[in-house]
Amino acid sequence: MSAVSKRLVTLRLIGGVLVAAFLTGCEQGLPSASKTGASGAPSAAAEQTVRLVRPERKTVLHPFEQPGFNIEPFQETSIYARITGYVQKWNADIGDYVKEGQILAVLHVPEMEVEVQQKQAAVRHAAAQVAQAKAAILTADAQLRRAQSQYERLSRVGKSGVLDQENVDETQLGFEAARAGVVKAKADEATAEAQLEVAKANRDYARTMLQYAEIRAAYKGVVTQRNISVGDFVQPATGTTRQPLFVLSQIDPVRVFVNIPGSDAPWIKDGDPVSLQVQGAGGEPLHGTVTRNARALDPRSRTLRTEIDLPNPQGKLLPGMYVQASIVVQHANVWTVPDAAILTEGNQAVCYRVQNGKAIRTPLQIGLKGGELIEVLMFQKTPESPAAEGHWIPISGDEQIVVSSPAPLANGQSVRAIQADK
Numbered sequence: 001m002s003a004v005s006k007r008l009v010t011l012r013l014i015g016g017v018l019v020a021a022f023l024t025g026c027e028q029g030l031p032s033a034s035k036t037g038a039s040g041a042p043s044a045a046a047e048q049t050v051r052l053v054r055p056e057r058k059t060v061l062h063p064f065e066q067p068g069f070n071i072e073p074f075q076e077t078s079i080y081a082r083i084t085g086y087v088q089k090w091n092a093d094i095g096d097y098v099k100e101g102q103i104l105a106v107l108h109v110p111e112m113e114v115e116v117q118q119k120q121a122a123v124r125h126a127a128a129q130v131a132q133a134k135a136a137i138l139t140a141d142a143q144l145r146r147a148q149s150q151y152e153r154l155s156r157v158g159k160s161g162v163l164d165q166e167n168v169d170e171t172q173l174g175f176e177a178a179r180a181g182v183v184k185a186k187a188d189e190a191t192a193e194a195q196l197e198v199a200k201a202n203r204d205y206a207r208t209m210l211q212y213a214e215i216r217a218a219y220k221g222v223v224t225q226r227n228i229s230v231g232d233f234v235q236p237a238t239g240t241t242r243q244p245l246f247v248l249s250q251i252d253p254v255r256v257f258v259n260i261p262g263s264d265a266p267w268i269k270d271g272d273p274v275s276l277q278v279q280g281a282g283g284e285p286l287h288g289t290v291t292r293n294a295r296a297l298d299p300r301s302r303t304l305r306t307e308i309d310l311p312n313p314q315g316k317l318l319p320g321m322y323v324q325a326s327i328v329v330q331h332a333n334v335w336t337v338p339d340a341a342i343l344t345e346g347n348q349a350v351c352y353r354v355q356n357g358k359a360i361r362t363p364l365q366i367g368l369k370g371g372e373l374i375e376v377l378m379f380q381k382t383p384e385s386p387a388a389e390g391h392w393i394p395i396s397g398d399e400q401i402v403v404s405s406p407a408p409l410a411n412g413q414s415v416r417a418i419q420a421d422k
Contacts, residue, residue: 047414051404052354055335055376055397062267062370066258067324071278071317074253074309075219078244080237082212085109087232092246094226098217104246105228107213116210119203126196133189140178140185147171147178221250222315249319252312258325259303260293267329267368268293274308277324278317286310290327329368335395336373341403342366352402352409353379354417359402361411365392 085107092104151171225247228234234245256276260268268290276286294305308325310317342364343350349366352359360382367375376395383390400417402409409415 047416048409049416049418050352050354050359050402050409052400052417052419053337053341053403054401055337055395055399057333057397058336058373059330059332060334060336060368060370060373060375062329062368064260064264064268064327064329065324066260066327069256069258069323069325071310071319071321071323072255072257073221073249073251073319074255076224076247076249077218079104079215079218079246079248080244081107081215081234082236083107083109083112083209084235085112085213085233087228087230087234089230090226090228092217092223092226094223096223098221098223098248100217100219102217103214104217104223105215107215107234109210109213112206112210112213116203116206119199119206123196123199123203126192126199129192130189130196133185133192137182137185137189140182144175144178144182147175151175215245217248219248219250220252221248223247224249251315251317251319253309254312254317254319255291256288256308256310256323256325258306258308258327259298259301260306260327262297262302262304265297265304268304268306268327269329272330273328275326275328276308276310277326279322329370331368331375334367334375335377335397337376337401338403339369339372339374341401342374349374351379354400354402354415357414357417359409359411359413359415363390 086109088106088108090105092098092102098104151174154167154171223246225244227243228245237244270290270292272290274288274290276288278286288308288310290306291309292307297304306327337351341351349364351362351364353362354360362382363380364376365378367377369375378392378394379399380390381393402415402417
């Protein structure tokens with residue numbers, strides 16, 4: 001065979017191989033009968049194996065971490081003078097612990113002392129007037145009895161004709177005048193007693209005002225400010241006088257104020273346990289409970305004012321100390337599922353329930369989250385038609401919820417379910 005003939009045979013063989021390869025590639029690119037239906041459309045997604053859980057009743061614990069708050073006194077009072085006077089002496093300085101009613105300072109008010117003496121003298125004078133009125137009543141009673149006796153005696157004589165009727169009438173007038181005198185004497189007594197009561201009230205008022213010369217502690221606490229010295233002229237607080245004589249703070253117990261964000265506020269309730277880390281108190285964590293909350297959000301910060309009262313018998317906790325608070329909210333005996341079973345689509349929580357071998361996308365109403373658990377409250381039943389809206393049904397515990405990788409699932413996808421490990 002010539003060289004030319006051999007070259008032609010080689011080219012034909014190479015061409016045949018290329019044609020065969022081209023036809024094989026085209027065959028692989030066409031859909032097979034197993035991948036298309038009768039009309040040539042793609043079939044449903046392949047069946048997927050998923051793990052299922054049922055809602056269980058458990059306790060959900062959720063901590064709220066809130067830093068940056070200060071310890072404050074349980075109550076704090078600025079003490080002012082009630083009357084005008086000069087500081088005679090002071091008995092308490094800053095840092096001193098005082099008892100309720102203890103005298104912190106004494107004012108010298110000589111004019112008020114004189115006024116009390118005057119009021120006391122007025123009381124004595126009014127008491128003498130009462131005694132005089134009582135004596136007048138006794139005199140009037142005696143005169144009345146005498147006039148009555150004389151009138152009755154002359155009246156009997158006049159009936160016999162021995163005495164003129166004019167004499168009898170004059171005796172009767174004297175008797176009536178004596179009776180009127182008794183009435184007047186009793187009225188004078190009542191007036192004198194009323195004046196005595198007024199005098200006593202004026203005296204008691206003066207004494208009460210003089211008692212304000214003793215500046216006393218309103219409750220058991222510690223003096224945090226003293227702004228007076230002996231000889232200082234003090235007067236009641238006015239628009240221009242605002243500096244207090246003393247500032248008294250109650251530091252056993254103390255208060256910690258925590259502002260809870262509005263998104264977490266609905267879960268806070270009185271009695272929730274609190275863990276506190278206080279800088280400057282040895283680093284030892286303190287424990288307490290939520291004592292009270294405002295039950296309303298601050299309109300400016302949109303936070304809930306929450307208070308924790310802490311006992312402080314040794315005074316280690318000082319107002320102004322920095323505090324980090326952790327409030328643990330718990331919902332006991334509620335329906336829960338693992339957080340891996342819940343998806344979030346916008347603001348809506350959803351899961352996939354398995355019914356009749358298919359994964360059904362189900363909107364949920366959820367509650368508290370914590371400890372890899374989520375509280376589930378209700379689920380939305382699949383509506384009868386696409387245009388209808390499903391109604392909400394409480395969780396029963398019989399729901400089968402996909403817990404393994406629910407994200408790739410499609411609504412209505414066929415699944416093969418296995419129960420998840422507890």
